[in-house]
Amino acid sequence: MLAAARALTAALLLFTGASADPVREQQQWVLDALNVEQAWNVTKGKGVTVAVIDSGVDVDVKELKGRVSVGPDMTAGVISRELPPGRHGTAMAGLIAASGEDDGLIGVAPESRILSLTMVTDEDPELVVPPPEQDEDQQVSDSPLARALRxxxxxxxxxxxxxxxxxxxxxxxxxxxxxxxxxxxxxxxxVGNDGLTNYARQNSTSYWSFPAGYPGVIGVAATDKQGRRAPFSSDNLSVLVAAPGVGVPVVKRESGYEMSEGTSSAAALVAGVAALIKSRYPNLPPEQVAQALASSARGRPAAGYDDQTGFGVVDAAAALNAAERLTGEQRSVAPGMEHFGQGEDSPMPTPPGPDPLRLWLYGGGVLFALVMFCGAIIVLNQRKE
Known part of the structure; x- marks a missing residue:
């Protein structure tokens, strides 16, 4: 059953960093790639809660302490279980909201909060082949992810x-x-790490992963330090934008740091940028947040979009500027299609019914004609006499 086959998308490769440099120095390239520090002049994510649907988050990590709420276990339905914190979920939460305590790792939105919703464990098997075709309407009525989203x-x-x-x-x-x-x-x-699978090689595209494939979800691909698509990153039309996903430092359970590789890290980083936007513009709807991210991305492909990095690598500061412009728009414009929605608005349609100005002009004309007619009759009568 597909619902039971949920797995960690990234198959996140976590390994002990060989560098002895402080973690803030190791992560500087990530902050630079996303232009995060400039965005912090505007907001650091205060007032926004980011739900991390993943394995559980370790609430005792110093960079997250006091800022994580733990929801019920979503894997068990009506049965409540106590699950230990997960390596993967903790790492993702740190990329989003780590405070930088004691010169430790700092997240993209360091003043945001985390809602930890456990839907998988770090021991879940990874999916490696597409499942058999099924009729979507005949599938189970609920799933852990559906419960977690609601x-x-x-x-x-x-x-x-x-x-x-x-x-x-x-x-x-x-x-x-x-x-x-x-x-x-x-x-x-x-979006997944299927870029090097046999399926991808044979079909020149990667098999779609969900939830990234659902309409309205911002699908994120992974890039390297040069801004190029990571070879393992899935390539298909679920990709909207990209973010660093190679050699990204993350927090470990309890304490310490590791290096990560995968689209998991890229997605968490973009979620942090989305938190910055929602902190500054809380009423901006999801589709316009996605538009702000896509329309302001750096390293845009030559064609404007491709299925490897989408519209490019997210730029946090530029996305905030784009969001500011969108707050005054009454309709959404798809990135790359601005000519359908920019410029001055059309004038309001004329209300139904007679035009008062035209009525006055018409009435005045009629009155003038009557006066002239009556005057002509008087003149003719006087001549007859």
Whole structure:
């Protein structure tokens, strides 16, 4: 069953960093690639809760202490279980909201909060082949991800980060995605690490991963230090934007740091940028947050878009500027299609019914004609006499 086959999208490669440099120095290239420090002059994410749907987050990590709320276990349905914090979920939460305590790792939105929703464990098997075809309407009525999305949307999350994935959509998840979007929640997901699979080689495209493949979800690909697409990063039309996903420092459970590789890290970083936007512009709807991220991205492909890095690498400061411009727009404009929505608005349509000015002109003309007619009759009568 697909619902039971949920796995960690990134198959995040975590390994002990060989460099003895302080973690802030190791992560500087990531902050530079996303232009985060300039964005911090405007906001650091205060007032925004980001739900991390993943393995559990370690609340005792110094950079996250006091700023993580733990929701119910989403894997167990109505049964509550105590699950230990996960390596993967803790790493993703740190990329989003780590405070930088004691010169430690700092997240993209260091003043945001985390809502930890456990949907997988670090021991879940990774999917390596597409599942058999199924009729979406005949699938299970609920799934852990669907429950997690609704819970997050109902408990104050403004952004949801999903560094998870499986092959094949579920109706319950698609409906939960729509529900969360309808409540103004920004959804961000990793597109997967299938770029080097046999399927990708044979078909020149990667198999779609969900939730990144659901409409309205911001799918994130991974890039390296040169801004190039990481070879393992999935390439398909679920990719909207890209972010660093190679050699990215992350926090470990309990203490310490590791290096990460995968689209998981890229998605968490973009979720942090989305938190910055929602902190500054809390009423900006999800589709316009996505538009701000895409329209302001750096390293845009020559064609404007491709299925490897989407519209380019996210630029946090530029995205905030784009969001500011969008706050005055009454309609969404797809990136690259600005000529359909910019410029002066058309004038308001004339209300139905007679035009008062034209009535006065018409009435005045009629009155003038009557006066002239009556005057002509008087003159003619006088001549006859």
């Amino acid at each position: 819970y997050a949307a109902n408990h104050g999350a403004k952004v949801i980060s999903m560094s998870i994935g499986s092959y094949g959509p579920l109706r319950s998840e698609r409906e939960a995605v729509s529900y969360a979007l309808g409540r103004g929640v920004v959804l961000v997901a990793a």
